[in-house]
Amino acid sequence: MNLIKYFVLNTIETLLRVFPFPCKxxxxxxxxxxxxxxxxxxxxxxxxxxxxxxxxKGIDCYLLVANSRGINVWCAATGGLxxxxxxxxxxxxxxxxxxxxxxKVILPQLAATGIEARTxxxxxxxxxxxxxxxxxxxxxFIKNKFKKTPKMRGVEFPWMQRTEMAxxxxxxxxxxxxxAVIPFWPETIFLLILLVWGLACLIFLAFPIYSHRLNSERKxxxxxxxxxGRGGFNLFIWIFFILALILYSILAGDxxxxxxxxxxxxxxxxxxxxxxxxxxxxxxxKSGLHEDRLLKVILDETKCNGAGFCDQVCPRDCYRVNRKxxxxxxxxxxxxxxxxxxxxQCPFNALYFMNPKGEIIPxxxxxxxxxxLIGKRLTQTEGK
Amino acid sequence: MSTYILMKILESTPSRYDSGIRILTxxxxxxxxxxxxxxxxxxxxxxxxxxGTGALTLYAAQKDAKVxxxxxxxQMLEIAKKRISEANLSHxxxxxxxxxxxxxxxESESYDVVMSGLCFSELSEDExxxxxxxxxxxxxxxxxxxxxxxxxxxxxSKRLINWLIKFPLVIFTHLITQTTTNTVKNLPEKINKAGxxxxxxxxxxxxxxxxxxxxxx
Numbered sequence: 052m053n054l055i056k057y058f059v060l061n062t063i064e065t066l067l068r069v070f071p072f073p074c075k076x077x078x079x080x081x082x083x084x085x086x087x088x089x090x091x092x093x094x095x096x097x098x099x100x101x102x103x104x105x106x107x108k109g110i111d112c113y114l115l116v117a118n119s120r121g122i123n124v125w126c127a128a129t130g131g132l133x134x135x136x137x138x139x140x141x142x143x144x145x146x147x148x149x150x151x152x153x154x155k156v157i158l159p160q161l162a163a164t165g166i167e168a169r170t171x172x173x174x175x176x177x178x179x180x181x182x183x184x185x186x187x188x189x190x191x192f193i194k195n196k197f198k199k200t201p202k203m204r205g206v207e208f209p210w211m212q213r214t215e216m217a218x219x220x221x222x223x224x225x226x227x228x229x230x231a232v233i234p235f236w237p238e239t240i241f242l243l244i245l246l247v248w249g250l251a252c253l254i255f256l257a258f259p260i261y262s263h264r265l266n267s268e269r270k271x272x273x274x275x276x277x278x279x280g281r282g283g284f285n286l287f288i289w290i291f292f293i294l295a296l297i298l299y300s301i302l303a304g305d306x307x308x309x310x311x312x313x314x315x316x317x318x319x320x321x322x323x324x325x326x327x328x329x330x331x332x333x334x335x336x337k338s339g340l341h342e343d344r345l346l347k348v349i350l351d352e353t354k355c356n357g358a359g360f361c362d363q364v365c366p367r368d369c370y371r372v373n374r375k376x377x378x379x380x381x382x383x384x385x386x387x388x389x390x391x392x393x394x395x396q397c398p399f400n401a402l403y404f405m406n407p408k409g410e411i412i413p414x415x416x417x418x419x420x421x422x423x424l425i426g427k428r429l430t431q432t433e434g435k
Numbered sequence: 436m437s438t439y440i441l442m443k444i445l446e447s448t449p450s451r452y453d454s455g456i457r458i459l460t461x462x463x464x465x466x467x468x469x470x471x472x473x474x475x476x477x478x479x480x481x482x483x484x485x486x487g488t489g490a491l492t493l494y495a496a497q498k499d500a501k502v503x504x505x506x507x508x509x510q511m512l513e514i515a516k517k518r519i520s521e522a523n524l525s526h527x528x529x530x531x532x533x534x535x536x537x538x539x540x541x542e543s544e545s546y547d548v549v550m551s552g553l554c555f556s557e558l559s560e561d562e563x564x565x566x567x568x569x570x571x572x573x574x575x576x577x578x579x580x581x582x583x584x585x586x587x588x589x590x591x592s593k594r595l596i597n598w599l600i601k602f603p604l605v606i607f608t609h610l611i612t613q614t615t616t617n618t619v620k621n622l623p624e625k626i627n628k629a630g631x632x633x634x635x636x637x638x639x640x641x642x643x644x645x646x647x648x649x650x651x652x
Contacts, residue, residue: 140559144562
């Protein structure tokens with residue numbers, strides 16, 4: 052019964068994946084926890100809480116749900132909606148301090164782009180342990196004495212996640228498209244929905260075939276979720292198609308505004324799907340619309356102590372830490388997705404972003420100013 | 436009052452917040468804040484919870500009080516700082532980036548007034564209970580708590596009207612900013628339960644906005 056409920060819930064919330072789903076914040080007891088039980092923390096995105104609860108089944112522990120405005124951990128933390136204040140608040144107001152003797156809280160690793168472990172420690176006395184990226188790894192993480200294996204630190208984009216993203220895009224677009232055609236062309240609804248779902252599935256499921264060609268550095272024209280290619284290339288194709296259509300129908304002698312409007316709409320939907328911010332929908336590429344995609348992470352070797360905070364929070368396994376020589380290196384810097392987690396966490400300020408002009412963006416700026424919905428940091432647009 | 440939801444859109448672009456709020460509230464919020472701060476006396480120590488861009492903070496400072504404003508949004512605080520220095524009131528106001536969960540660091544019985552405008556509706560139940568408990572601790576005896584906020588109407592019909600006005604706006608704000616405003620449930624009861632006496636309550640016609648004055652015994 053619980054499994055069916057879990058499945059139904061997952062399906063509904065995957066269909067509506069692009070919308071936030073807030074749930075109640077505060078303390079949840081899992082099993083029969085005692086004063087020594089581990090304390091886990093997650094965001095208040097409903098699906099995330101359900102998945103963490105499922106992973107924690109059979110483990111006696113406490114689960115704290117902190118306010119991320121109903122958005123998933125990574126997006127909320129990077130976008131400034133899941134902050135130190137939300138963590139401090141749930142630690143102080145949920146009553147957890149009276150229930151356990153220790154002061155160790157396990158946070159999802161992807162929260163490291165927005166939450167500063169040092170600030171949490173300073174303001175509350177709680178030690179932050181960066182847990183695995185995926186909730187399903189939590190049991191193995193506990194068995195491994197609360198240490199992560201390199202595999203638990205990395206993000207992937209397997210077929211299951213790709214299917215989820217395809218569904219998450221196809222559903223709202225097909226609903227909007229269907230509502231739009233009902234009044235004037237109801238007989239195409241079925242075909243239109245097929246087109247939307249087919250294109251979305253094709254784009255996401257074929258991802259491994261073309262992913263090596265993706266490059267987020269090119270200049271693009273976009274609007275929140277859509278990415279119209281270099282110089283609005285996709286829109287030009289659409290305009291060209293419409294002009295060709297008009298020309299053809301005039302030459303063929305059956306020009307009507309109705310048919311132009313219909314075909315224009317159908318092709319616009321197709322163009323929109325092709326123009327989805329694909330890279331922003333994957334965890335392995337930076338969005339083609341975010342300004343941060345052009346930044347490079349620079350490691351200042353004179354400041355680095357080889358403490359390895361960067362390696363602990365990097366979801367792309369860019370770092371190698373040489374403890375003997377007390378220095379970190381970035382042998383796989385090409386995999387970086389500019390999430391900034393390493394910069395936020397480094398206690399020695401040995402890491403920073405550099406923009407294409409060679410200007411340095413200091414770590415304090417990255418800690419204080421987060422990306423907004425259109426992928427800009429307020430500080431940059433104000434030129435401060 | 437449902438226009439307060441639109442605040443959320445503005446909140447994500449703090450630099451436009453002030454001009455936006457003036458249009459949205461048509462001066463109503465100004466009247467409310469002016470009335471509420473009339474309880475503050477010269478020279479009193481005041482704490483403003485969730486001061487945002489400093490609207491309520493400024494009113495209190497104009498009553499010659501010494502105000503401490505706290506908020507978790509650093510960008511809003513930057514705007515507050517600018518407004519305060521333009522009003523030449525910097526000497527009476529201190530701003531801190533901190534949340535209500537950090538009130539534990541404030542000294543007991545150190546404030547005459549704890550006030551908050553549109554902040555309690557942003558807090559979770561746990562946070563509200565914690566905040567009221569801490570507010571009572573840090574207030575001097577007979578100190579005041581002043582609150583202006585969105586609340587859930589008591590009667591079903593008014594809840595329904597409120598919901599009908601609000602629903603389209605909720606959807607709209609969700610799409611644009613992926614956030615929404617909330618309302619506080621049973622605020623007077625919570626204030627009572629935290630050990631305050633209620634001096635006065637003023638509700639608007641649809642009963643979705645409250646001005647409350649409470650007192651520590």
